[in-house]
Amino acid sequence: MLKTIKEIFRTGDATVKYPFAPIERPPYARGKPEHDVAACIACAACAVACPPNAIQMKVDPKGGTITWSINYGRCVFCGRCEEVCPTKAIKLSEEFELAVMDKNDLEETCTYPLQRCSECGTYFASAKEVDYAVRILRQGEDDDEKQRAAASATICPKCKQKADAYRAKRRSALMGVQQ
Amino acid sequence: MIIDHKVPERLQFQLDQKTLDESVTKAKLALLNDIKRSVYLYRCDLGGCNGCEIEIFASITPVFDVERFGIKNTPSPRHADIMVYTGAVTRAMRMPGIRAYEGAPDPKLIVAYGACGCTGGIFHDNYCVWGGADKLFPVDVYIPGCPPSPAQTIYGFAMALGLLGQKLHHTDIVEEPGVQAPLAYEDIPYKVRVTLERDARLYSGYCYGADLSDEFMKTIEAGSTNVMASVNELIARQQDPRKAEVFSKLRDDLVKMTVSSEQEAKDLKNALELIVASNRNVAAAQAAGELPNGSSEKLAATLQIPDELKAGIAGQAVESEGK
Numbered sequence: 001m002l003k004t005i006k007e008i009f010r011t012g013d014a015t016v017k018y019p020f021a022p023i024e025r026p027p028y029a030r031g032k033p034e035h036d037v038a039a040c041i042a043c044a045a046c047a048v049a050c051p052p053n054a055i056q057m058k059v060d061p062k063g064g065t066i067t068w069s070i071n072y073g074r075c076v077f078c079g080r081c082e083e084v085c086p087t088k089a090i091k092l093s094e095e096f097e098l099a100v101m102d103k104n105d106l107e108e109t110c111t112y113p114l115q116r117c118s119e120c121g122t123y124f125a126s127a128k129e130v131d132y133a134v135r136i137l138r139q140g141e142d143d144d145e146k147q148r149a150a151a152s153a154t155i156c157p158k159c160k161q162k163a164d165a166y167r168a169k170r171r172s173a174l175m176g177v178q179q
Numbered sequence: 180m181i182i183d184h185k186v187p188e189r190l191q192f193q194l195d196q197k198t199l200d201e202s203v204t205k206a207k208l209a210l211l212n213d214i215k216r217s218v219y220l221y222r223c224d225l226g227g228c229n230g231c232e233i234e235i236f237a238s239i240t241p242v243f244d245v246e247r248f249g250i251k252n253t254p255s256p257r258h259a260d261i262m263v264y265t266g267a268v269t270r271a272m273r274m275p276g277i278r279a280y281e282g283a284p285d286p287k288l289i290v291a292y293g294a295c296g297c298t299g300g301i302f303h304d305n306y307c308v309w310g311g312a313d314k315l316f317p318v319d320v321y322i323p324g325c326p327p328s329p330a331q332t333i334y335g336f337a338m339a340l341g342l343l344g345q346k347l348h349h350t351d352i353v354e355e356p357g358v359q360a361p362l363a364y365e366d367i368p369y370k371v372r373v374t375l376e377r378d379a380r381l382y383s384g385y386c387y388g389a390d391l392s393d394e395f396m397k398t399i400e401a402g403s404t405n406v407m408a409s410v411n412e413l414i415a416r417q418q419d420p421r422k423a424e425v426f427s428k429l430r431d432d433l434v435k436m437t438v439s440s441e442q443e444a445k446d447l448k449n450a451l452e453l454i455v456a457s458n459r460n461v462a463a464a465q466a467a468g469e470l471p472n473g474s475s476e477k478l479a480a481t482l483q484i485p486d487e488l489k490a491g492i493a494g495q496a497v498e499s500e501g502k
Contacts, residue, residue, distance in 0.1 A: 015244045016330075019337050023330045028386075037352055039358045052294065052301035065353075072347065073297035073311075076325035083385040086450075087360055097346050099322045099335035103313060105349045106297065106323060108403050113356040139362075139369050 025094050030077045032095040035110065039089035039134055042066050042112040042126035046081035055081055064114045064123045072098050073106040087132070117156035124156035156176065181313040194273075194309060197280060197316050207286035210260075210447050211319070214340055217249030220290075221259030223279045225312065228264025230326040231293040238329035250336055255284040259341065264312035267295035267302040267493055273309065291318045292332075301325070351367065364396045366403070371436050372396065377434050382425045391422065395429050406433075 016023055037138070044057040047068070054074040058067045081090045100106055114123035115130045130153050137150035152160065199207070222235055238245050239252060253259055256279045268276060279290075291312040294300030299310030312318055321334035337343040364372055375395060380388030395413070402409025412432050417423040 014241050015247070016242060018243075018330055019343055021415075032347075037354060038358065039360055052303065071298060073321055073323045074294055074300055074303060075323065076294055076301055078325075079386060083389070087206055088363070088389070089360075096328060096331050097334045097343075098324065098331065099320055099338050100345055100347050101299070101320060101338070103318070103321060105345065105347050106321060108350050109352070111351075111353040113354070121231075123410055127356060128354075128358065128360050132362070135359075136369060139365070 014069045029094060029096075030079050032072065032098055033075065033077075033079075033081055034091050034093040034095070035068070035070065035108070036089040036091070037110055039087045040068065040110065040112070041087055041089070041128040042068055043086065043129045043131045044068075045084045045086060049080040049084045051078060051080065052076050059114070059123075061114075061123055064116070065111045066114055067109055067111045068125050069107060069109040071107050073103065096116070115154060117141050117159055118154040119159040120156060122156060122158075124158075130154060196312050196314065197277075199317055203285045207288070207319075210286045211288070211339075211341055217251060217261040218340065219251050220256045220261045220263055220336075220340045221251040221253055221256045221279065221283060222263045222265065222278060222292075223256070225264055225266045225272040225276045225296075226269030226308070227293065227295050231265035231296070234326040234329060234332060235265075235292070238332045241330075243329040243333060245336060248333075248340070248342075256280075257284070259283045259287060261288045261290055261336075262316075263290045263292050264316070264318075265292045265296050267305070268309040268312060268315060270307045270309070273315065276312075276315060288320070289316045289318045290335065292335075292338060293319045293327060294323055297321045297323050315409055320456065364400060366400055367396060371433070374432055374436060375429055379425060379429060383421070388425075391425050392429070399433075406437075409498055491497060 009035050042057070044066075047055045047057045050056075052074050054072070054076070055068070055070050058068070058069070059065075077092065079092050083089075098106075113127045115125050115127040116122065117124050134150045134153045137146050137153070152177075155163075222232065235252075237243065250261070256262065262280065262283055264276065266272070289312065291297045292445060295302060296312050299305075299308050302308045303310050309315070313321075320335055320339040322331060324331050327335065334343060338345060375394040376389065379392035379395065382388060383391055395410070398409050398413045399406050407430075410426070410433065414423050414426045414430065417426060
């Protein structure tokens with residue numbers, strides 16, 4: 001009897017105090033993905049990588065916006081979004097208390113403006129993404145090709161294709177004159 | 180990327196969702212507000228992977244011990260106060276789920292457990308999945324997670340019993356046009372930055388590699404006067420030999436990319452030898468009358484030789500011709 005009581009005192013209390021005291025989380029424990037609205041460029045890399053489609057992007061071509069959304073109820077906390085994010089805007093935090101009473105509370109959305117094409121005026125990509133790409137291309141590089149790419153960043157792919165076609169036509173016409 | 184099922188609603192099978200009578204709703208609210216007894220929990224798996232079951236049983240172990248709140252697992256829905264539905268609701272498990280629901284006495288709390296139980300999770304667009312317990316039953320608490328850890332489980336049950344409040348809320352943020360995303364490590368050339376990050380990810384995995392390259396580039400930025408010294412100091416500071424190895428590999432990359440004076444001299448010497456050899460060939464060709472005069476200048480221009488070197492090349496060429 002005395003031996004048992006001694007053993008009980010020796011082992012102590014194994015039960016954690018949670019929820020009355022905060023619980024210790026190991027480093028790199030994967031919790032709620034925190035989205036940094038300012039750092040996000042709405043490039044949709046996370047939406048492509050997300051295995052259960054918890055992160056989705058919706059484009060509104062009339063309103064000129066792109067909406068990033070996450071459903072924490074569908075998230076499997078794999079961290080792929082964190083891995084692929086080019087600006088490190090999404091990071092799996094220590095937060096794990098995600099239970100809700102209303103399903104609507106599991107969703108989070110963030111809307112970003114789209115960039116208009118400088119030639120035809122249609123929306124074609126996230127404005128922040130274009131701006132970010134231009135700033136990276138201009139950064140200390142005097143590579144001629146890169147500067148040209150930066151200058152033509154606000155032109156949509158269709159207009160670029162058209163311009164290329166016209167240039168090819170002009171070139172072939174010139175060649176014909178020479179012949 | 181954008182999943183939109185374009186099948187019209189009249190062609191989809193519509194589940195008849197269970198609804199609650201007014202008296203049952205009232206009784207349930209009373210139960211939610213003020214439970215003064217132990218609650219019995221019945222766990223119903225509607226086509227999950229058993230990860231959620233393992234976590235539920237982990238939470239009744241001595242470490243997490245939900246039984247201290249009076250929550251007890253029961254083998255029959257007839258004794259249950261809380262019904263815990265795990266797993267994406269599959270076509271085959273719909274009827275057993277409804278039978279368990281009908282078997283439990285009113286008022287009962289319904290908990291959708293895990294990513295699958297909440298929304299269908301990773302199986303949400305599977306052909307045989309209805310997607311979430313809320314398609315069938317009036318759910319009170321959603322506990323997301325894949326699987327939810329015991330701490331998350333305790334939090335969810337505590338919320339169901341009214342001990343804790345809800346933390347997560349729906350947010351809609353609209354960003355104004357003209358906001359710029361910050362550029363990280365602007366002082367480091369783009370090519371160096373990309374190479375360091377790519378190599379760090381190659382050496383130690385995608386997630387940790389990014390962390391290590393971040394630490395490395397922060398050190399580079401901080402040691403703007405003597406980069407190599409601060410990088411060496413970073414490597415010496417590491418307790419973990421794996422981290423030290425990755426950092427020293429990154430330092431080698433950095434040395435390769437930033438040309439030191441020795442390296443520069445070596446490269447110039449190599450270039451010079453090449454040019455001298457080609458000059459000799461050109462001179463030989465000129466002597467034989469195969470090339471017009473002045474082509475050696477053109478060659479030098481195409482090779483982009485710095486001006487101060489040209490004199491040296493000419494001198495060497497003369498020397499070699501003299502020999």
